Amino acid sequence: MEAKSKTTTTETVISIRNVEKSFGDYQVLKGADLDLYKGENLVVLGRSGTGKSVLIKIISGLLTQDAGTVSVLGKEVSQLNAKELLELRLRIGFSFQSSALYDSMTIRQNLEFPLIRNKKNLTKGEINKAVETVLDAVGLMQTINQMPSELSGGQKKRIGIARTLILQPEIMLYDEPTAGLDPITCLEINRLINEVQERYKTSSIVITHDLTCAKEVGNRIAMLLDGQFQRAGTFDEVFDTDDQRVTPFFEYNFIQ
Numbered sequence: 001m002e003a004k005s006k007t008t009t010t011e012t013v014i015s016i017r018n019v020e021k022s023f024g025d026y027q028v029l030k031g032a033d034l035d036l037y038k039g040e041n042l043v044v045l046g047r048s049g050t051g052k053s054v055l056i057k058i059i060s061g062l063l064t065q066d067a068g069t070v071s072v073l074g075k076e077v078s079q080l081n082a083k084e085l086l087e088l089r090l091r092i093g094f095s096f097q098s099s100a101l102y103d104s105m106t107i108r109q110n111l112e113f114p115l116i117r118n119k120k121n122l123t124k125g126e127i128n129k130a131v132e133t134v135l136d137a138v139g140l141m142q143t144i145n146q147m148p149s150e151l152s153g154g155q156k157k158r159i160g161i162a163r164t165l166i167l168q169p170e171i172m173l174y175d176e177p178t179a180g181l182d183p184i185t186c187l188e189i190n191r192l193i194n195e196v197q198e199r200y201k202t203s204s205i206v207i208t209h210d211l212t213c214a215k216e217v218g219n220r221i222a223m224l225l226d227g228q229f230q231r232a233g234t235f236d237e238v239f240d241t242d243d244q245r246v247t248p249f250f251e252y253n254f255i256q
C-alpha cells in the first residue's frame with residue numbers, strides 16, 4: 001500500500017501557534033505549532049496522554065490554552081463569545097468514540113436529529129433528501145428504518161459519520177475512527193474517510209494509533225512528542241528516521 005501524498009494547497013483552515021497547556025504542575029502542550037490545510041487529511045499521532053484530545057478540545061473551544069493562539073476558519077477561538085463559538089462548532093463535524101447513536105431512535109431519526117435541532121425551517125422533503133444523501137454517501141441506505149442495535153460496530157461508525165456529515169461541516173475531526181474494529185472494517189472506514197474528503201471537500205484531523213489508517217488516509221502526518229509537533233510531513237518523511245521516540249510506533253504496527 002502506497003502512502004498518500006501531500007495536497008498542494010497552502011490555504012490554512014486551522015492554525016495553531018505556540019500553544020501551551022498545563023493541568024496543575026503537569027505541562028501537556030509545550031509550544032505546539034500545527035497547520036491544517038484546506039482539503040487535506042492530517043493525521044495526528046502520539047502516545048497515550050500526550051495531549052491529542054486536549055488539542056481537539058482547544059480547537060473546539062471546550063478548553064482554553066494558557067498561551068499561544070488557535071485560529072479556526074479565520075476565527076481566534078479563545079476570543080469568541082458563546083454564540084460565536086456555537087456558530088463555529090456547527091461548521092466542524094466531530095466523529096468521536098463517545099458520539100454514540102440514540103438506541104431508541106431508528107437510523108432515519110438519528111440522522112434527522114441534528115438537522116431538526118440546528119437547522120430551522122427545513123421542509124420534511126428537504127430533511128428526507130438530506131438523510132438519503134448522507135446514507136448514500138456512507139453506503140448504508142438499506143439501514144434507514146433499522147434500529148442501532150441491529151447494526152454492526154462498523155456500520156454504527158459509518159452512521160455516526162453520516163450524522164456528522166448531514167450538517168455539511170467544512171472541517172472533520174475524527175478521534176480514533178478505527179479503534180475497536182476488525183482489520184477489514186478498519187479498511188472500510190479508511191476508505192470512507194477518503195471518500196468524505198473527496199465528496200464533501202472537507203479538511204480533516206484524524207487522531208489515530210493505527211498506522212495503516214495513517215498511511216491510507218493521511219496526506220500529512222504530524223507527531224506529537226513531548227508537547228510539541230516535532231515531526232510533520234508525509235508518512236514516509238515522518239517515519240524515515242532513527243528517532244527512538246518514533247520508531248516504536250512503526251515497529252509495533254508493521255513488524256509483529
Ligand SMILES: Nc1ncnc2c1ncn2[C@@H]1O[C@H](COP(=O)(O)OP(=O)(O)OP(=O)(O)O)[C@@H](O)[C@H]1O
Nearest residue numbers: 023024026028046047048049050051052053054055
Ligand atoms: N480536564 C483535565 N484535567 C486534568 N488533566 C487533564 C484534563 N484533560 C486532560 N488531562 C491530562 O492531560 C494529558 C493528556 O490527555 P489527553 O486526553 O489529551 O491524551 P491523549 O493524547 O488524547 O491520549 P489517548 O491517546 O490515550 O486518548 C493526560 O495526562 C491527562 O490526564
